[in-house]
Amino acid sequence: MQAGKLVVLTGPSGVGKGTLLRSLLQRHPDLYVSISVTTRAPRPGEVDGQHYYFVNRTEFERMVAGGELLEWAEFAGNYYGTPRLAVEQQVQQGKCVILEIELEGARQVRQTFPTAFRIFILPPSLNELEFRIRNRGQDSEDAIARRLQRARAEIDAASEFDIQIINDDFEKALTEIEAALLAPVHCYSA
Numbered sequence: 067m068q069a070g071k072l073v074v075l076t077g078p079s080g081v082g083k084g085t086l087l088r089s090l091l092q093r094h095p096d097l098y099v100s101i102s103v104t105t106r107a108p109r110p111g112e113v114d115g116q117h118y119y120f121v122n123r124t125e126f127e128r129m130v131a132g133g134e135l136l137e138w139a140e141f142a143g144n145y146y147g148t149p150r151l152a153v154e155q156q157v158q159q160g161k162c163v164i165l166e167i168e169l170e171g172a173r174q175v176r177q178t179f180p181t182a183f184r185i186f187i188l189p190p191s192l193n194e195l196e197f198r199i200r201n202r203g204q205d206s207e208d209a210i211a212r213r214l215q216r217a218r219a220e221i222d223a224a225s226e227f228d229i230q231i232i233n234d235d236f237e238k239a240l241t242e243i244e245a246a247l248l249a250p251v252h253c254y255s256a
């Protein structure tokens with residue numbers, strides 16, 4: 067793979083990764099955001115092949131065994147993974163590919179693709195994180211508890227990443243991500 071065109075975006079559930087990415091894509095349509103495979107049930111409004119590829123555990127395990135995933139992890143009781151082929155094809159075509167994945171997956175990518183640029187998004191506080199997850203209104207109490215429990219360990223690992231961005235003021239965080247991708251990663255030109 068071409069060096070420097072793979073970007074990993076990690077941060078606790080509910081910190082705003084998806085929302086930041088949607089805005090980033092609007093401003094920079096040339097970016098390619100990888101579509102993950104998951105065993106999680108679709109949320110209302112989520113479209114198969116657009117937000118995720120929704121599969122059952124047997125199908126997911128078949129993909130793992132077949133080497134079809136660049137990385138994968140279990141998160142809050144479900145499997146999540148990055149389809150390898152699409153990412154490799156997009157990088158070969160010169161695209162800047164963004165993986166929005168959790169900590170274990172990010173660590174795997176560091177082993178297999180050490181030149182990937184890795185960004186960690188932090189919440190202003192754990193209280194605000196919990197507020198955002200609840201306010202989003204998409205998860206059961208059990209799913210919220212699992213996400214918050216995982217959030218603490220993820221936040222503790224933030225220093226493993228190339229940069230840390232606090233998503234407090236949304237526009238400021240977006241501008242910081244843009245600046246990071248513009249300068250060292252060359253995902254697009256000014």
Ligand SMILES: Nc1nc2c(ncn2[C@@H]2O[C@H](COP(=O)(O)OP(=O)(O)O)[C@@H](O)[C@H]2O)c(=O)[nH]1
Nearest residue numbers: 079080102138139141146147148166167168171
């Ligand atoms: N390792 C890995 N994590 C993923 C992948 N896709 C999504 N995730 C992460 O899985 C976690 C749960 O995602 P999701 O159920 O959509 O919940 P949300 O992040 O709270 O909206 C998040 O931290 C995602 O970044 C993937 O392909 N691989």
Ligand SMILES: Nc1ncnc2c1ncn2[C@@H]1O[C@H](COP(=O)(O)OP(=O)(O)O)[C@@H](O)[C@H]1O
Nearest residue numbers: 079080081082083084085198202233234235236
């Ligand atoms: N800077 C911000 N300030 C306040 N709320 C935010 C901010 N960024 C995102 N949100 C909100 O937080 C919730 C979680 O965001 P989301 O993008 O789903 O998080 P993630 O993809 O990291 O799980 C959403 O309701 C979103 O609108």
